[in-house]
Amino acid sequence: MSPNRLEAFSDGVFAIAITLLVLDIHVPEPVPGTDLAGELGAQWPSYVAYAVSFLTIGIIWINHHAMIRRLREVDHEVLVLNLLLLLFVGVLPFTTALMAAYLKEGAGDHLAAAIYSGSFLAMSIAFAALNWRILFHKPSLMAEALPDARRRAILARGVAGLIPYLLATILAVVSAYVTLAICGAVALFYALPRASGSERKPSPA
Amino acid sequence: MSPNRLEAFSDGVFAIAITLLVLDIHVPEPVPGTDLAGELGAQWPSYVAYAVSFLTIGIIWINHHAMIRRLREVDHEVLVLNLLLLLFVGVLPFTTALMAAYLKEGAGDHLAAAIYSGSFLAMSIAFAALNWRILFHKPSLMAEALPDARRRAILARGVAGLIPYLLATILAVVSAYVTLAICGAVALFYALPRASGSERKPSPA
Amino acid sequence: MSPNRLEAFSDGVFAIAITLLVLDIHVPEPVPGTDLAGELGAQWPSYVAYAVSFLTIGIIWINHHAMIRRLREVDHEVLVLNLLLLLFVGVLPFTTALMAAYLKEGAGDHLAAAIYSGSFLAMSIAFAALNWRILFHKPSLMAEALPDARRRAILARGVAGLIPYLLATILAVVSAYVTLAICGAVALFYALPRASGSERKPSPA
């Protein structure tokens, strides 16, 4: 299969998952006496979780393109590992809704936060695993040979990206707010101009 | 990344958001004694909001294509600003449902209307910001150099497009109907034959 | 804009609308004493409506491709008429759910059926209108000139396709079952091997 088809299908899943996130933001029932401003304000965790997950999926999509662009063909293993990655992307609308629903609750908030950052962690591990297989075990599939140092650097950046999510998952025992803050900071870090770290272009890819 | 991939992903988000709008139109529960005609008639705000949001997203999609077509490559900043634009597009099924649910209510209608046109305003600002960065700060990414006057004209049209949404958001304090009417008029204006203003072709682009 | 982009975006909306249809098929609540077979059997209108709408959208998608394939470029009017067509396609998950919910009801069934076939009628009118504009008023956009007789034949077939839906909508006053049966027969007619009428290939297109 050509990388183009893999990319088109994956782009579809990314685009749908990112757009389904909005289904977690609920319209308050318009019953008499509703204080709409109050109700909308009270569900601020939904807006924050929406924004963080939207940016995170968007950044994974950008990085996914950079990863697949290095291939000139894909084999069965790449297809299956990519499917595993998409499986974790597909689960994000659920974990995002879970995070939003429990952030302010007195019970379940730590668990919901751990599952939220845990789903980002699982997605990042699947991404790094796929990248590792491509970079170090599929030279015949790659569009052009990369020097060893370059391949190590790419993988190291990916693995470094796991650490904040691991931290966020562990710190869920302290506070769900800390977990959400870390996940949001990661998204902002990669989105900010100077921080296009995971696919910077100074060295040729 | 090539503009084609950016466009394909964005098209996916536009297509999904535009199609998810229908989930806000509800089938009345078929309980004995239901007056279906009455129930369906009573939810006319849902149909109007559906049509207005559908047309608006469709027009933004057309303009988005014209904007991206000017590029021969995209960089990290374009990707992230585009993601921000999509984030506001993705939120429209929620703000449309909110508008439809509260238009006829005695309370919350002004706020819902302000949020509705506010989401169009935010989307348009993100669009104009991306266009501004492309036209005035990314000459190296553009497919062909545009004369300064031409670039100013394109941006001016985009900024002019913000004004009705700003007005609609302010006038939500007067009446939610006024807000909806302005948003609908904007959609019709751009859809009508003579009014293909934002991307007319007399002058070469 | 190139026809390819128009087609890709339209394909997205067709694919999403066709796949959203399944959200109208509900899983019966697993409460003690549930007779699952009976509950699933009782919602057979949902399965029939799903199949009829799925096939109908699929056939419109096939015909849409044939229509757009004749173009080498698209203008603002084509874009907007196409958007109108998609607006009616996007509404089908709602009208399908409405039909399924009221088919067996003693009240509202006639109206629901009229709306169901009416939505197919509206979609077909939008389709025929777009085809008419392309065939008779956009010679400069067409990939190759078609003889007048050929153009008339294409349009005549499209207009002929409206008649069953018009009939089905009128006959909704008699029985919702008649309406559903006509819509189903139309879908089967176009799906059956010999009946690829709307885009047969004997004469060159």
Next chain:
Amino acid sequence: MSPNRLEAFSDGVFAIAITLLVLDIHVPEPVPGTDLAGELGAQWPSYVAYAVSFLTIGIIWINHHAMIRRLREVDHEVLVLNLLLLLFVGVLPFTTALMAAYLKEGAGDHLAAAIYSGSFLAMSIAFAALNWRILFHKPSLMAEALPDARRRAILARGVAGLIPYLLATILAVVSAYVTLAICGAVALFYALPRASGSERKPSPA
């Protein structure tokens, strides 16, 4: 129509169906006294059904690409049979939710399981039927002529793939767990490295 467009539309339906699966995983209501861990744990059938269906759709997508790749053009029959295949793919979010909801129930579990594997069986039959028509009755549409033995081998593999689903559907009378286990084993078998059976590449395709 070119195979590319057929594939793009089909990819859209596959991608949407696979991503809609997540809507079946529910966020437990955060009411006081909720034991979130317990509630999330209790809905493990949803996670298993999500993973099994996700992998199964993913593998069908891979095989679909291999099937369509053999064509250089498609005709009306291929389009309609492909639509039938997509109709069964589109139904999977429903049958998956049904399986998840009834797996642990004392009543309805056998039926739900039979419908679950039955929907995979129907999808596989539609797939084999399409492949059979292409391989044995559409030589003029194929990109290159395949030797008879090769065509028989491809079809035999597809038909062999039906047997486990047939077995799983029959064994639903014994236990819903057996059915789910077989469906999961099939997905894993095709996903595992050595088992890329349905489209192995040793002999040229």
